[in-house]
Structure formats: structure tokens, C-alpha cells
Amino acid sequence: MVVHMVNAAALPIDSIQENYVREVYGIIFSVVYPTPFKSRVRLVAVSKEVLEGILDLDLSVSGSEDFLQLVSGAKLILGSLPLTHRYGGHQFGSWAGQLGDGRAHLIGVYTNRLGVSWELQLKGSGRTPYSRFVAHGDGDGRAVLHSSVREFLGSEAMHYLGIPTSRAASLVVSDDDVWRDRFYNGNVRKERGAIVLRVAKSWFRIGSLEILAHSGELDLLRMVLDHVIDEHFPSINLYDPNRYLAFFSRVVSETANLMALWMSVGFAHGVCNTDNFSLLSITIDYGPFGFMDSYDPDFVPNTSDDERRYKIGNQANVGMFNLNKLLQALNLLLAPRQKQLASQILEGYSEQYYRCFTEIFKRKLGLLGNDDEDNYLIAFLLKLMEDSRADFTMTFRQLSEISQDQLKDLSIPKEFWALQDVAEHEFFSHWVNLYLLRLKRNKGDSDFERRKRMTGINPRYVLRNWMAESAAQKAEKNDFSEVRLLQQILQFPFQAQTVAERAGYAQRPPAWAQEVKISCSS
Ligand code: AMP
Ligand code: MG
Numbered sequence: 187m188v189v190h191m192v193n194a195a196a197l198p199i200d201s202i203q204e205n206y207v208r209e210v211y212g213i214i215f216s217v218v219y220p221t222p223f224k225s226r227v228r229l230v231a232v233s234k235e236v237l238e239g240i241l242d243l244d245l246s247v248s249g250s251e252d253f254l255q256l257v258s259g260a261k262l263i264l265g266s267l268p269l270t271h272r273y274g275g276h277q278f279g280s281w282a283g284q285l286g287d288g289r290a291h292l293i294g295v296y297t298n299r300l301g302v303s304w305e306l307q308l309k310g311s312g313r314t315p316y317s318r319f320v321a322h323g324d325g326d327g328r329a330v331l332h333s334s335v336r337e338f339l340g341s342e343a344m345h346y347l348g349i350p351t352s353r354a355a356s357l358v359v360s361d362d363d364v365w366r367d368r369f370y371n372g373n374v375r376k377e378r379g380a381i382v383l384r385v386a387k388s389w390f391r392i393g394s395l396e397i398l399a400h401s402g403e404l405d406l407l408r409m410v411l412d413h414v415i416d417e418h419f420p421s422i423n424l425y426d427p428n429r430y431l432a433f434f435s436r437v438v439s440e441t442a443n444l445m446a447l448w449m450s451v452g453f454a455h456g457v458c459n460t461d462n463f464s465l466l467s468i469t470i471d472y473g474p475f476g477f478m479d480s481y482d483p484d485f486v487p488n489t490s491d492d493e494r495r496y497k498i499g500n501q502a503n504v505g506m507f508n509l510n511k512l513l514q515a516l517n518l519l520l521a522p523r524q525k526q527l528a529s530q531i532l533e534g535y536s537e538q539y540y541r542c543f544t545e546i547f548k549r550k551l552g553l554l555g556n557d558d559e560d561n562y563l564i565a566f567l568l569k570l571m572e573d574s575r576a577d578f579t580m581t582f583r584q585l586s587e588i589s590q591d592q593l594k595d596l597s598i599p600k601e602f603w604a605l606q607d608v609a610e611h612e613f614f615s616h617w618v619n620l621y622l623l624r625l626k627r628n629k630g631d632s633d634f635e636r637r638k639r640m641t642g643i644n645p646r647y648v649l650r651n652w653m654a655e656s657a658a659q660k661a662e663k664n665d666f667s668e669v670r671l672l673q674q675i676l677q678f679p680f681q682a683q684t685v686a687e688r689a690g691y692a693q694r695p696p697a698w699a700q701e702v703k704i705s706c707s708s
Contacts, residue, residue, distance in 0.1 A: 196413055198406070199269070200315070207325075208315050209284055211401060214394075214410060215269040220259030220291045221312025221327065223360035223379055227258040230335070230380070230666045231673055233342055236355040240385060241306075242298050248356065257356040257383045259291065259311040266294045270314040271389065274397030275461025276511050278495055281400065285393060285461050286316025289327040292389065303417070305389055306355075310334060310381040323374070324707055328364045333707075334380035335658040335669055337472040341384065343649040343676040344469055349447045350440075351469040352386035357669075359661070368707050370490060378662070386468060390414055392512045393461035399515035408519060414465055430516050431524055435531045438509055439538050440467030445505040446542035450550060451648060452478040452578040454498040456488040457706060463508045474704040477648040479695045481571035481578040487651070490705040502539050509535060549643050550582050551621070552636040554628040563620055570611045579648050580604035580692065586640030590625060590633050593618050603694055645679035647691045652699035 200216035202208075210216060232248040247253050255261035262268060270287040277285075290309045297303045310329030318325035329337075334357055344351040362379040390410070398407040415422050415433050422432045444467045448455065455462070456474035464470045476487025483499030491497075496504060513532055517525055547564045571581055584602040592598065596615055598605050608614055625636065649672065657668035675686045686692065 197409065200272075202315075205314065207313070207317050207319065210272050210286075210315055212403065212406070213272060214406065215271055215292075216315050217267055218270045218291060218312075218314045219262075219268055220293070220308055222260040223258060223362045225361035227254060227260070227358050227360045229254055229257070230331075230357040230359050230661060231338060231669050232356045233354055233673070235677075236353050236385060240298060240302075240304055240353065241296055241355065253356075254358065256293075257308070258358045258360070258381055259293075259308050263294050268293050270316055271394065272316060272397065273391055273393040273461055274400060275391070275393030275459050276396070276508070277459040277461070278491075278493070279507075282459075282461075283400075284316065284397060287314055288317035288325070289314070289329060302387070304385045304387060307384050307386070307389055308381050309337070309384055310379060323365070323367050326364060328362075328379045329381065330364050330366055330377040331359045331380040331661055332377065332658045333473065334359075334382050335661050336475070336654050336704075337382050337384070339649055339654055339657065339669065339672050339676065340472045340475055341469070342673060343679070344451075344453070346677050346679055347451050347645055347648070349451065349453070349469060350444060350467060352384050352389075355383040355385055357382050366707050369703060369705055370707070386464075386466075386470065388414065388418055388464070388466050389470065390465045391461050391470070392463045392465065392508055392515075393459075394465065395515040396460060396511060399518050404518055407515065411516075411519070418466055428524065430519055431527055431531070434513065434516055434528055437465060437467060437512065438531055438535050441505050441509055442502075442535055442538035443467070443542045444469065445502045446539055446546055448501060449498070449543060450546040451645065452481070452485075452498070453648075454478065454485055454487045454496065454501065456486075456491070456496055456704070458496045458501060458504045458508065460508045460511045463505075473706055476651050476704060478578050479650060479699060480575040481568065481581070482575065483572065487704055488706065489703040490707075502536075502543075505539070506532070506535050550640070551585070552628070552631075552640040553624060554631055557624060557627060559620070559624065563617075563624060566613075566617050566620070567608075570608050570614060570617060574607050574611045576607040577604040577694070579645060581608055582644040583641070583646050583692070586637055586644045589637075590622060594622060642680055646682055647675055647679045647686055649676060650691075650695060650699065651702045651704065652695055653691060655702045 197214040200210055200213040203217050205218050234245045237243045237245055269292045272286045275282055275285050290307050291311045292305055292307050294306050295303050313327035317327050338354040338357040341351050341354045345353055359378055359380045364377050364379045365374050366377050367374045415429055416424055422429050454476050462471040474488035478485040478498055485498040486494045509532055513528055544561055548560055553560060581604040584605040588602055598609050657672050660668045675683055
């Protein structure tokens with residue numbers, strides 16, 4: 187595999203190559219080599235589709251010693267210069283200063299047979315100038331197996347749900363000790379270091395620009411922006427004086443779309459800081475994320491998010507907050523008239539979000555065409571689900587599977603357990619009446635077609651917290667079977683699968699699911 191580096195000639199690299207934690211100025215990347223594990227490393231999982239479809243590698247390569255060394259940071263691809271990226275960000279609403287790749291290394295960029303370039307990044311591969319201070323307890327540049335299993339499975343699951351995301355190529359685990367106080371309660375546990383090889387078309391974040399704006403490095407800010415536009419926004423002319431406006435407009439609409447997509451599968455990212463928001467509007471930096479079980483706009487997956495800032499129902503607002511921070515950085519490069527236009531673009535965000543949200547939820551309900559009452563119908567159902575704490579994924583799935591005749595009679599079979607929960611609501615029959623009337627207004631539709639459309643968009647399986655937890659706990663005991671099982675099943679989230687049914691993945695979550703706690707350190 188031949189890789190090249192991120193246009194190294196264009197983006198300045200730190201002249202200091204010594205690896206110690208420090209504030210860095212005037213550069214975008216530092217050269218840092220991954221720190222190999224001291225102990226034995228083994229491959230837990232690989233993504234065949236990423237290897238074959240993105241990296242042009244035959245799956246059999248993953249059995250080789252070379253591959254194991256590459257994906258565990260022990261060996262580099264010939265000609266590769268490993269880089270760590272300097273960025274900043276707003277964390278939980280406040281400017282946090284310099285952050286950066288504190289435990290990740292960009293090991294190369296691969297342009298595949300389709301001509302698409304992918305940046306390969308190891309996560310958990312050792313300390314860098316951007317690592318958190320060790321005094322924090324987890325500034326060791328490592329990632330533990332538990333969180334790596336979650337990132338590997340979570341990002342792949344999102345891809346197969348059709349949501350823009352980074353991908354995961356491989357997951358390795360070592361026997362190196364990594365100490366973690368998972369819940370910040372003084373209970374420090376020994377865990378094992380793991381590394382995920384993740385790939386994305388770009389790892390630049392809002393925070394990549396913010397840090398340059400905050401320290402007044404405007405030439406660099408311009409340079410990074412032009413680089414990102416040149417590489418990833420081919421429809422924008424690099425010589426257009428309004429190119430940053432065009433770029434901002436795209437990021438605003440794509441972020442609105444992403445937030446609506448997250449909502450449509452009940453995904454809460456958990457840490458929506460500006461350093462975790464991609465400039466390409468893909469989902470990145472999987473940490474304490476969660477797919478909600480019961481529908482609850484107050485669902486917070488991250489148990490250390492005390493103020494509930496990143497609850498699922500607040501993600502759309504947070505998207506706006508983050509875009510506003512992006513705008514503040516861009517403003518330094520805009521003329522007064524352009525600033526005005528940029529504010530107007532941002533004002534359009536809410537409308538864009540609601541437009542995307544309505545479109546997606548209409549599809550989730552199988553509605554064709556437009557009707558003034560559509561928003562009401564969607565909001566009405568969500569309110570019933572909220573009141574009855576009905577399961578989000580399975581309510582939509584079962585609405586996709588049930589026939590209109592069954593709905594009309596309100597004869598909901600036992601296996602439609604989530605719908606039965608909603609049906610206990612006093613206004614359910616009222617909603618069903620409205621829904622059935624609305625379905626009649628679908629032009630040229632049949633119940634068979636409706637169900638086919640709806641089962642193709644409403645997943646039967648998502649990576650529920652309890653499923654990830656169970657797989658991660660088994661992995662900690664060197665049983666990787668459930669990681670692989672979930673990886674396989676979640677490749678086809680819209681298809682009923684016997685093994686998945688047997689494992690209870692479409693059943694009511696077990697009682698212990700509510701006890702699962704996930705923090706930034708998990
Ligand atoms: P995150 O919350 O994972 O997005 O990380 C926020 C910042 O902390 C980023 O700059 C990370 O690189 C850094 N960081 C997170 N975990 C570690 C770790 N184990 N060692 C060093 N730095 C870390
Ligand atoms: Mg991050």
C-alpha cells in the first residue's frame with residue numbers, strides 16, 4: 187500500500203520533533219511516532235468492507251504479522267511520516283485552549299482505486315505534544331479496550347445506518363496496563379490498552395480553525411481553510427472571494443442534516459464539543475455516545491455530563507452553538523458585508539434542521555407527498571412515545587412491520603411490544619386514525635410498498651448500550667465472539683436476522699441495561 191502525507195508541503199509542520207507536552211504555535215502538525223505496546227498484541231476485529239472497499243487490501247492481509255504491526259503502531263508504512271494535529275476547541279461551552287491529537291497519530295493518506303483519499307489514523311497509540319496532562323489520570327495517550335470496542339462497533343454501525351461517519355478498519359488489544367478511573371470516583375481500575383485504526387476523508391474539526399483564530403494566526407487560518415476547500419469541496423472555486431462564505435454555507439447545511447440524521451436513529455454523541463465536530467460534517471470521535479432505548483428528549487448517554495448539556499434533545503441547538511464558533515473564527519477573514527451574509531446563513535440553520543428532520547421522519551412514517559398536518563403527525567407520535575416511554579427504534583420498526591388492517595382494529599400482536607407500550611396511551615387511537623387517513627393520501631401506494639419503504643429506513647438493530655457493554659465485557663475476558671457477532675449483524679440493520687433475534691437484539695432491553703454507565707473515560 188502506498189501512502190502519502192497530508193499535503194505536507196502546504197501545511198506547516200513543527201520543527202521540534204521531541205515528544206513532550208507543550209503549547210505549540212505557528213504549525214498545524216507535529217511529527218510524532220506512535221508508541222508501540224510493550225506486551226503481546228492481538229487482533230480483535232477487522233472490517234472487511236473498509237479493508238477491501240476503501241483500502242484496496244485483501245482481507246487475508248489482516249492475518250499477517252506486518253498488518254498486526256502496522257495497526258498497532260509498531261511499524262509504519264514505508265515513506266510515512268506520522269503526524270499529530272494541533273487543534274483547540276470549546277468544551278462544554280467554554281474555550282479550552284489547545285487540545286489536539288493527544289492519543290492519535292495520522293499514519294498516512296491513501297488514495298484508492300476510485301481516486302478517493304482516506305486519512306488513516308491510529309487512536310490509542312501513545313502520548314504526543316497534545317496529550318492531556320498525566321496528572322488528570324488519563325493523559326497517557328492510550329485508549330482502553332472497552333472504549334475501543336465501542337468506537338469500532340459504533341462507527342461501523344452508523345455507517346451501515348447510512349449516517350456520515352468515520353470508519354473503523356481494525357481493533358487490536360494488548361496486555362499493557364492502562365489505569366482508568368472510569369467514573370471519576372476514585373475507583374481506579376487496571377484495563378488493557380487497545381488501538382483502533384480509523385479512517386476518514388478528513389479529520390479536521392471546527393477546533394482546527396478555532397485555535398488559529400484564537401491565537402491570531404490568520405495566514406495559517408487561511409491556509410488550512412483553502413486546503414480543506416481544495417481537497418474536500420470541489421464545487422467551491424478557490425479563487426472566489428466569497429469562497430469562505432460558500433464553505434460556511436455548506437458546513438451549516440450539512441451539520442443541520444447530520445443532527446437530523448442522528449436524531450432519526452436516536453443517536454446521542456455524548457461530547458458535542460467543537461473539537462469533536464468535523465468540518466466535513468461526519469460523525470467523529472466516538473466516546474460516551476449512546477443509542478437511546480426509550481424515547482426521551484432528555485436522554486444523556488455520558489454519565490459525567492452533569493449539566494445534561496449534550497442530551498439528545500439539545501443536539502440540534504448545540505450544532506448551532508458550534509457553527510457559531512466556526513463563524514467567529516471565519517469572521518476574522520471576512521469583509522463587513524460578508525460577515526452580514528454569514529450571519530444570515532447561520533440564521534437559516536434552524537429551518538434547515540427542521541426541513542431535514544421533517545423529511546426524514548416523514549420517510550420513517552412512510553408518508554409520500556406533502557401535507558400541512560405532517561409535522562403535527564410526527565410531533566404527536568413522539569409525544570405519545572415520550573409519555574409512554576416507548577422504545578424509539580422498535581416503535582418505528584414495528585410501525586413498519588404492522589399492517590394497516592391490524593392498526594385499524596388496534597389489534598396489536600404481542601410481538602409488537604414497543605407499539606403495545608404506545609398503544610396504552612389514551613390518545614393512541616386518535617393518532618392511529620390520523621395516520622391511517624394520511625396514508626390514504628399517499629398517491630399510488632400500497633400497504634406492501636409502504637412497509638417495504640419503512641423497513642428499509644427504520645432499523646431493527648442499533649448498537650444499544652447494553653449490547654456494546656456485553657460485547658466489551660466479554661472482550662475484556664478475551665472472548666471476542668460478541669464483538670464479531672455485533673459487527674456482522676449491524677452490517678444489515680434493516681434485515682431481520684435469526685442470530686440477532688435469538689440474542690434478543692430486537693427485544694425489550696434487559697433490566698440491567700439501565701444500569702450501564704458510560705463516561706468520557708469509558
Ligand atoms: P476527547 O474528549 O476524547 O475528545 O478528548 C479531548 C482532548 O483530550 C483531546 O485533545 C484528546 O487528544 C485528549 N485526550 C483524551 N484522552 C487522552 C489520553 N488518554 N491521553 C492523552 N490525551 C487524551
Ligand atoms: Mg475528541
